[in-house]
Amino acid sequence: MSAKKRLHFCATKACEKSLQNDCSICRANILSSLFRISKVVVESSSLSDTLAVLLKIMKEDMGVIRGMVNLLNSRTGKIFIHDSIGLSREEETRGVYSIGEGITGKVVETGRKIIVPVIGKEPNFLNRTKSLLSQEDRELSFVCIPILRGKKVLGAISVERVCEDHELLAFDVELLGIVAAMIAQAVELYLLENEDKHFLRMENERLQNALKERFHPSNIIGNSKPMLEVYSLINKIVRTRSTVLILGESGVGKELVASAIHYNSVDADKAFVTFNCAALPESVIESELFGHEKGAYTGAERARKGRFEEADGGTVFLDEIGELSLPVQAKLLRVLQERTIERVGGNQTIKVNIRIITATNRDLQQMVKEGRFREDLYYRLNVFPIVIPPLRERNSDIIALAEFFVSRFSKKFSKSINGISIPVQEMLLSYPWPGNVRELENVIERALIIAEGDVIHGYDLPLSLQKTAVSGSSTQQGLGAKVNSVEYEMIIEALCDHKGNISAAAETLGLTRRTLSLKMQKLGINYKKYR
Structure with missing residues (x-):
């Protein structure tokens, strides 16, 4: 952003300095911004409308990377982010402080501004929102101004921005002080009417996000919204032993989700047996899954347990389930219905206590319509579907x-x-x-x-x-x-x-x-x- 679009209440010398520094603009260019804020404060009955204009000006005219308006709930002593720019909704809900806690808490406690030239060098900057991730973020400057109504502190306005000449941060303080004074009455009225309702909603969102973060399978990388939804489903299914169907394109990590389900369940110390239904010819799959008796076919010199018996007490993960032939599907249906198997070449019924997790990149519903997948098996498998989003x-x-x-x-x-x-x-x-x-x-x-x-x-x-x-x-x-x-x-x-x-x-x-x-x-x- 050009120098003439930066904030600076200027005497002549200061104005000359501002043209060489990317941290300020001439006073004449900010008057229209202040007028816009004052106009919306007077005309609008909504604090949200007022803050929307304020945050837009902070971004466009001040070059703010992140800006926050924090309000104080006087009954609970908690300071929460009412509105912001540059923060996600989840980051906003994490930004809750007690009075005296962190920079924002100290500003609200004392009613005095705090200027932090370099965030990374300030031990009291808590990064509660977890929005500062890179080294570049740690080089930003931070200014926090109290919102005062008389001697009563209602909250604070804070900004994070790039500013190479830290002396010029004082001009940000002047502008934010004027803005804080202009919106103080609107903030006070809002808090009188809404502070309990708003705080309870924010606290509910914060607790929900905390639960999502707490249950994050250690073997899966990702904090995107689609993956958080997957984690939530995993968290629910691990408390049961129900059948799970994992759906998703090839390469999305379906086996990782299956292992996360098993190793976070009560059966985590039991066997986790995996089998790829597309890896072997049809003639071998039945023996691999169900086992065989001695002499069941040429080369079967001794009896052998199949994958279902090996997983007894634990979990079987059948990948590429859509590749099974119809005869094998029929036998798998019996396992799901009765939890019993018969080895190839044998007639003894063997009980197995297993959870079955299956996965596929095929459209099983379409396969059912085409007669290539049993409808009754599909409904047995589709008890608890989890769709893994593609990387795009x-x-x-x-x-x-x-x-x-x-x-x-x-x-x-x-x-x-x-x-x-x-x-x-x-x-x-x-x-x-x-x-x-x-x-x-x-x-x-x-x-x-x-x-x-x-x-x-x-x-x-x-x-x-x-x-x-x-x-x-x-x-x-x-x-x-x-x-x-x-x-x-x-x-x-x-x-x-x-x-x-x-x-x-x-x-x-x-x-x-x-x-x-x-x-x-x-x-x-x-x-x-x-x-």
Whole structure:
């Protein structure tokens, strides 16, 4: 954002300084913003409408990365986030403080502003929302201002932002102080009418999110909303021994979900037996599942237990259940109905005490219509279905998964690779992942083998991923595609280092601004993404 769009109540000298610093704007440019706020405060009977305008101005005119309006529930002594910008709903519900707790709690307790030049150096900054994840976040500045009605503290307004000249944070304090005074009456009226109802709702959401976080299977990576729903279902089913049907595309991790169900259940110390129904020919599957007696067929020199007997007391996981033939389906139906089996070549009925979990990437309902899957078996299996979302629908998990695989393969190959570059992250996020998590794992393994530095670069990835992000290379192969990939990565890194400043990035790369602009246009790079 340009310097003229930053906040600064200016004397002449201060105004000159502001034009060289990305932390302030001239007073004349902020008057219209203050007028907009005052107008909505006067005309609106809704605190939410007022804060919506306030937060929009904080983002557009002040360059705020995250902004929060915290209100105090005087009866409980809890401070909660009423509205915010830059935070998810779950992050908002986590941001609850007691009076005196953390920076926000101290501001509400004392009624005095607090300025934190660098968040990462302030031990009292608790990051209760868990929104600060990267090292770049820890370099942000933080300003927190009390909302006062007379001597009564009603809450606080706080912002997180980039500000290289920390002395100029004082101008943020001036503006936020004016805004806090303007909205104080609206806040007081809102709290009188709604504080108990609002707090109870926020507390309920916080507790629900805490339960979701507590039950997070250790063998599964991901905190996206679709995966949280899967964890919730797992949490419910582990308390029973009901049959489970896991549905999802190939490579989404159905076996991981099956093992999470077993190892978080009361039978976790019992056997967990897996069997892939598509891995063996039909003539062998029956013997593998049900076992056989001595002499049942040529080569059966001794009796042998099948997978169902081996899992007695525990869990059987049957992957690719849609590949079973109709005769084997009929025998499986008997196991589900009666929990009994007969070995191949035998006539003795054997009782088995097992939970059966099945999985498939097929449309079983369609197979039933086509006569390729028994309808009665389908309804027996579909007691508790769990649908695993494909990777393209859980975009926020991709980087976490990639970093997990980097860590794993770095140890496996004894290489000191500790991260992935920003251009690589963009390539991973823009790729559709038809092979899901399994494909991502293979891509990272290959990249770890090829990589020579301590970070994975774009040119370490397969060409298909490079083409997805580098639009200009879609028709090129070989050297041309490689050159485009290297250029793309270097330009992205330069823009990130200079917060989207094309002139500074061009200087770093040894190019003219015009040359860099042409290359960015060719590669489909938008500098605004890196501000």
